[in-house]
Amino acid sequence: xxxxxxxxxxxxxxxxxxxxxxxxxxxxxxxxxxxxxxxxxxxxxxxxxxxxxxxxxxxxxxxxxxxxxxxxxxxxxxxxxxxxxxxxxxxxxxxxxxxxxxxxxxxxxxxxxxxxxxxxxxxxxxxxxxxxxxxxxxxxxxxxxxxxxxxxxxxxxxxxxxxxxxxxxxxxxxxxxxxxxxxxxxxxxxxxxxxxxxxxxxxxxxxxxxxxxxxxxxxxxxxxxxxxxxxxxxxxxxxxxxxxxxxxxxxxxxxxxxxxxxxxxxxxxxxxxxxxxxxxxxxxxxxxxxxxxxxxxxxxxxxxxxxxxxxxxxxxxxxxxxxxxxxxxxxxxxxxxxxxxxxxxxxxxxxxxxxxxxxxxxxxxxxxxxxxxxxxxxxxxxxxxxxxxxxxxxxxxxxxxxxxxxx
Numbered sequence: 001x002x003x004x005x006x007x008x009x010x011x012x013x014x015x016x017x018x019x020x021x022x023x024x025x026x027x028x029x030x031x032x033x034x035x036x037x038x039x040x041x042x043x044x045x046x047x048x049x050x051x052x053x054x055x056x057x058x059x060x061x062x063x064x065x066x067x068x069x070x071x072x073x074x075x076x077x078x079x080x081x082x083x084x085x086x087x088x089x090x091x092x093x094x095x096x097x098x099x100x101x102x103x104x105x106x107x108x109x110x111x112x113x114x115x116x117x118x119x120x121x122x123x124x125x126x127x128x129x130x131x132x133x134x135x136x137x138x139x140x141x142x143x144x145x146x147x148x149x150x151x152x153x154x155x156x157x158x159x160x161x162x163x164x165x166x167x168x169x170x171x172x173x174x175x176x177x178x179x180x181x182x183x184x185x186x187x188x189x190x191x192x193x194x195x196x197x198x199x200x201x202x203x204x205x206x207x208x209x210x211x212x213x214x215x216x217x218x219x220x221x222x223x224x225x226x227x228x229x230x231x232x233x234x235x236x237x238x239x240x241x242x243x244x245x246x247x248x249x250x251x252x253x254x255x256x257x258x259x260x261x262x263x264x265x266x267x268x269x270x271x272x273x274x275x276x277x278x279x280x281x282x283x284x285x286x287x288x289x290x291x292x293x294x295x296x297x298x299x300x301x302x303x304x305x306x307x308x309x310x311x312x313x314x315x316x317x318x319x320x321x322x323x324x325x326x327x328x329x330x331x332x333x334x335x336x337x338x339x340x341x342x343x344x345x346x347x348x349x350x351x352x353x354x355x356x357x358x359x360x361x362x363x364x365x366x367x368x369x370x371x372x373x374x375x376x377x378x379x380x381x382x383x384x385x386x387x388x389x390x391x392x393x394x395x396x397x398x399x400x401x402x403x404x405x406x407x
Contacts, residue, residue, distance in 0.1 A: 003023070004057075005019055005020065005023040005056055006019055006056065006057055006058060006059040006060070007019040007056050007057070007058050007059065008022075008058075008059055009058055009059055009061055009063050009064070009065045009066065010063075010065075010066050010068075011065065011066075011067055011068070012067065012068050013067055013069045013071050014053050014067075015056075015058070015065070016049055016052045016053050016056065017031045017032045017035065019052075019056055019059075020052065035048070035049050064130070064131070066131065066133075067127075067128075067131070071123050071127070071128075072120045072121075072123045072124040072128055072138070072142045073120075073142070075116050075117075075120035075123060076116070076117060076120035076121075076142060076145050076146050076149065078116050079113045079114070079116035079117035079120060079146070079149055080113075080149050082109060082110075082112055082113035082116060083110065083113035083114075083149060083152075083153050085109065086106060086109045086110045086113060087156055089106055089109070107172075107173055110153070110157070110173045110176075110177075111173065111176060113149075113153065114150060114153070114173075114176055114177055114180040115180075117146040117149050117150050117180055117184065118146070118180050118184055120142055120145075120146050121142055121143050121146045121183070121184040121185075121187065122183075122187055123142075124138060124139040124142035124143065125139050125143075125187030125188065125190075125191065126187060128142075129191075143184055143185065143188075146184050147181055147184055147185075150177045150178075150180045150181045150184065151177075151181060153174075153177045154174045154177035154178050154181075157170050157173055157174040157177065158170075158171075158174050220248065224241045224242075224244055224245040224248075225245065227241040238281075240276070242275055242281065243272055243275055243276050246272050263286070263296070263298065263299050263302075263321055263328070263330075264284065264286030264321050266299055266303075267284050267286075267299070267302055267303070267306070267319055267321065267330075268284045270303050270306060271283075271284050271306065271319065274306060274307065274310045277310075278310040278311060278314065279314050279315075280309070280310040280313075280314050280315060280316070280317055281315070281316050281317070282306065282310065282317045282318075282319060283316070283317070283318050283319065284319040284321070285318075285319070285320050285321070286321040286322075286323075287320075287321070287322050287323070288322050288323035288324055296362075296383075297358055297359065297361075297362035297364070297383075298328060298330065298359070298362070298364060298381055298383040300354075300358060301330075301354070301355045301358050301359050301366060301381050302319070302321075302330045302332065302381055304354040304355050304358075305330075305332040305355055305379040305381070306319060306332055308351070308379075309332055309333075309334035309336070309377070309379075312334075312336060312339075313334035313335065313336025313337070313377065314334075314336065315334065315335050315336065316334075316335055317332065317333065317334045317335075318331075318332075318333045318334075319331070319332050319333075320333075323385075324385070325385060326384070326385055327382050327383060327384050327385050328382075328383045328385065329380065329381065329382050329383075330379075330380075331378060331380055331381075332378070332379040332381075333371055333376060333377070333378045333379075334371070334376045334377055335371070335375055335376040336376050336377065337376075338370055338371065338374070338375065338376050338377045339377065341368050351368060355368070355379065355381075356368070359381055359382075359383070362383070363383075363384065364381065364382055364383035364384065365381075365382045366379065366380065366381050366382070367379070367380045
């Protein structure tokens, strides 16, 4: 089956020629020349180009499309050149000798220059504005230049010699130039209206979400909390109720914002998964700020410590994440029987490699010790702040069904 045509996300202007060339297996230069030659046939090439631009999707991917050609500047410069050429013709070629036949072809040139100026402003507003390297400042500059070009055109038409020879057509073209100035600023109004509509929709959605949250808090959430209290913290019913309560609260209070990929959020999600798989209650508290991401070695070591606590200790497990200007620390505490690392055979590498060795290789430190009063086990992980976020990319997410043991 022939692959579907798509446009490359890194292109010169629109990616139509490059996408069609890749689809047909032709050189890009040949395709561009074909469009240019076809445009001489009553504009057929232009219509085909616009049709492909409107209907051809971007190639798969998440990257924002980028354009190397300054299309808006090319359009506004072309507008100025065309209008200057029309002004030159009006003083050198047109005149009383034409009589009353009317300069239809000259009016077409002027209108083409006006359309190019409006197109430059539209391109800057709708296409160039989202790109980081151009943005609003680029849009404002193009709009001001296009406005200046059209304003000069309108004044030159009204007070030029052409207005004396052909008053009615010249007045219409001058009016078109003034309307063009309005169209230059039309994209701003469209953008403002779109933002206002999105804000209104978001506000209505938040009001509805608040009403739902209030209703569910008074009914479902209280029922789930009552089930946990009556069933016991480590029972299967309580664990399922706790997981459902966590998911419901996240949906209600996090809204539609994308989940953060920071350390605290990742450990909370992992704790929710552990509570479903094991008879354990995991409380995760994160304070301070941290640059450590969920893909870092610290996160992987913390997940391994949480998995060990859930598998071997059960009951209640506390996870405390603290970020400071100097370091990021994670404490994983359980209330199980505890163990001494020295008593574990040397061929059991779970804690030694997955936690202690991982932190040492990443430039941090780890310590396994008895809990307060000799009850349970506490795993302390420390990662320097200057390394936080820089050791990611090689740590995988710990698998709940892993075969690691504490030893």
